[in-house]
Structure formats: C-alpha cells, structure tokens
Amino acid sequence: MYKGGKIIASLIIFAALFTIPFFYNMGKVNAGPDVALETPAIQQLSDKQCVESPEFMRANHMKLLNQWREEAVRNGQTVYTNSQGTEFQISLQDTCLKCHATGSASNAVVLSNPATTTTGVSNPAINESPEFCASCHDYSAVEPKCWSCHFEPKEAAK
C-alpha cells in the first residue's frame, strides 16, 4: 500500500470513532432507569391511575404539561377533565408531584421561598425530590424545562 501508515492510522481512528459505544459501555450493566412508582402517596390511592392512562402519559406527558401550562397560566383554567371524565386540578406541584415525589419528610428543606412563606401551603416541588422525573430524563438525556419557572428542588440537581 502506498502511504500505508497514514491510511491505516486513519482507518483505526475511523473504526475507533464508530465503536465508541462498545468501549464506553464495556462492562456496564444495562440497567434501565429506576422509576419510583411506589411512593407513599401512590400506595394510598385506591385506583392507581395517573391523570391519563400510563401509555398515554409515557408518550405524551410533555404535551399534557404544556397544555396544562397554557390552560392555567394563559386561560386561567384550573380544572382538567381527563378522557374518563374525572376532574383534576391543574397544578404541577399539587397534582403531579403529590404522587410523583419520592423524597420522604426527613429530607424536607426549609426555604424562604414566596411559594411557601406567603401561602403557607406545603410545596412538594420544593420539599420533595423529583426523582420520578429525573430517573427517565437523566437516562435519555432530556432536560425538562419545568424548573426554569418552577422552583428546582435541591435533590433534582444531579
């Protein structure tokens, strides 16, 4: 081969680039995200169903949240009626995170945040860990934009 050294070196670089996933993951266990579905709040529910069916939520939760934001913030609507006719209060903190917060009371953080101090309502988004969101979102490297408006809990920071 003419210029064989350079060509072989380049080919090794080429092969290395395209086999990065094999080396990067070498020896690792293919463990999916650990989704906390058994929080105390969920265990207390008689009918263990989210706002919509799990399949719908898995695929479309971001659309639903977006819709909720528009309903609540722009249209002043605070009630959502799901496909089965059940009504839910439109609130990330009081509806979603009521069940989907996995932190226990022991790691509650006391913060002088308007959300807690003025209303006096306990705020799960502040006090509880959103591991539920983070587990899948970290796994698939999707950054939820919720915390750019809502107060980001300390535990959410990786």
Next chain:
Amino acid sequence: MKVLYSFITVIVLIIVASIGASIANLHYVFGIIIPYLAFIMFVGGFIYRVVKWGRSPVPFRIPTTIGQQKSLPWIKQNKIENPSSAFGVIVRMAMEVFLFRSLFRNTKTELREGKNGPELSYGSAKWLWLGSLFFHWSFLIIIVRHLRFFLEPVPFLVQAFENVDGMLQIGLPAIYLTDVFILIAVTFLFFRRLVVPQVRYISLPADFFPLFMIMSIAGTGILMRYFFKVDLVAVKELAIGLATFQPVLPTDIGPMFFIHIFLVSILFAYFPMSKLMHMGGIFMSPTRNMMNNSRMVRHINPWNYDVEVHTYEHYEDEFRDKMKKAGLPVEKE
C-alpha cells in the same frame, strides 16, 4: 424513471419494515440482527474500500491548484491553495472537509443572447454549496445527538449539542434546528437533481436512492419524535443492549422505531458500495491531498521497469581502442 426506480425501492423497504414491525416475532431480526449485520457491513466495507483505494498507486503529483505555485522568492506563493508543505495540505484538506471549499467555487455557465449571437457567460452558484453545507453539518449533529441512546451516562458534549440544537424551545418535545435544516436541505438537493436539466441528465438511481433514504430516515425520526411516539426508555435499553453485546428486546417500543432503524441499517449496509463513500474518499483524493512540489522533489514512478542503459561513458570504455585506431576523438584517454 430513474427517480421512480429509487422511490419504489425505498417504498418497498418501508413496507418490509412495517411488516417486520407488525409481527412481534420478527422484532428480534429487525431490532437486533439486522442492525448488527449492518454495522459489520458498514465498518468492514468501509475499511475494505479504503484499503483497496490505498493500494492503487499514485505515482505523480497531481494536485488541482487555484493559487500561485511556490516559485522565485519575490513571487508571493498561495500557501494554502497551492501548498508546498504538509501544513498547507492539512489546512487545505480541512477547508475542503469542513467548509466544502471546492464547492464554494462552483460556477454556472449560461448561453445568453448577445449582440452578435449567443454569448457564453459564467456566474457564481452558491446554492449547492449552501445546501450541502447545511445538509452535511445537520447530519453530523444528528448522529452525535443520537449518541444519547448509545452512551450511559450521557456525556456532557452530547447533552450540549442537544441543548444548542433545541435552543428555540418551540413546542414540546422541542423542535431541533437540525431536523428542520436537514429536511429543507435534502429537499433542495433532490429538487436540484429534478429541475436542473443538465444535472437531471447525469443523475442515476444511485443518486436518488440515498436522497430518498435520508429523507425517509429523517421523516420517520421526526414522526417518531413528535407524532407517533415510541417508548424512549425502551429504545435506549435496546441500544445499550446492542452496545454491550447483551441484546435485550423490550416490548412495546412502537412500530415507527422499527421502520426507522431498518432504514438506517439499510443505509449503513449500503454505504460502502455507494457514492456515500465520498466520506472516506475525500481524504484519499490525490488532487487534494498532495503537496505541489514536483519542481522541488523528483518523484520516481514506483513501478518503473528497470531499463538496461548503456551510457556513452560505458560505450567509450568498451570501444576506446577501436575509436583511437579509427582516429575518432575520445573524451578520456
């Protein structure tokens, strides 16, 4: 006709993938076996092609240059467009690979009606350059973005690409700029082949096929992200399973995923035997990757046949006595 031929091929592939996606027993084939085969064919075929090219001799300096060659000291050399050093070649190649320098110089020729009959005129034509640039860069960024499915934990760089790509935050899931760019660019490149008569004339099925494939791959990817959702976590489990050689097949991934991955596999498997090999070929172009130093260095053809030469000196040595006798002048006494 050539368009139709490629189009039908891609449609058939999509139908095959849809059948595979609808039969659960075939998921193992479409999700695991075919991607592995495609990967082997891609890397193996790529190396084979490059080695094959590397074996063909390039005995002479044949760079195509567009600048002043190195000459007398008071004549200014264009060190990049007409390189005489390895550094110049590297800069020149980098400009070609990253910025498509030679496409930038693309011109169009036109016959215009002049006073004395038709006149030939040349003009700059940057659209092809712009379209290609957008297409290739978008494609690269999309591939890097896809690493988030193959790497766990996801490296910061991949995450950064992702954030920049979705920085407009339009809709949820956020629209990726590269998705928009690649669709526009690939459509432009396709219509260019259809509309410009000269380009259409020289276009072959092998030119249209990759375009349709890339269109369909981008299309299924976008459909999967925004409309016919798939279970991303399951997709990643499958991908990591492939990367760790412990393939798992999660259930309920969603049919669109199987169409997408099948088309990607076919494109990768087809890659080494197609014009797409310009990815490796650009580095092997002797008109681009050589220094123009034929006036400084003597390049000898490596397979020159050993010719038996009989120089005058040897001739005189052999016949000196006879030459002297005959009264002929000799150089050495």
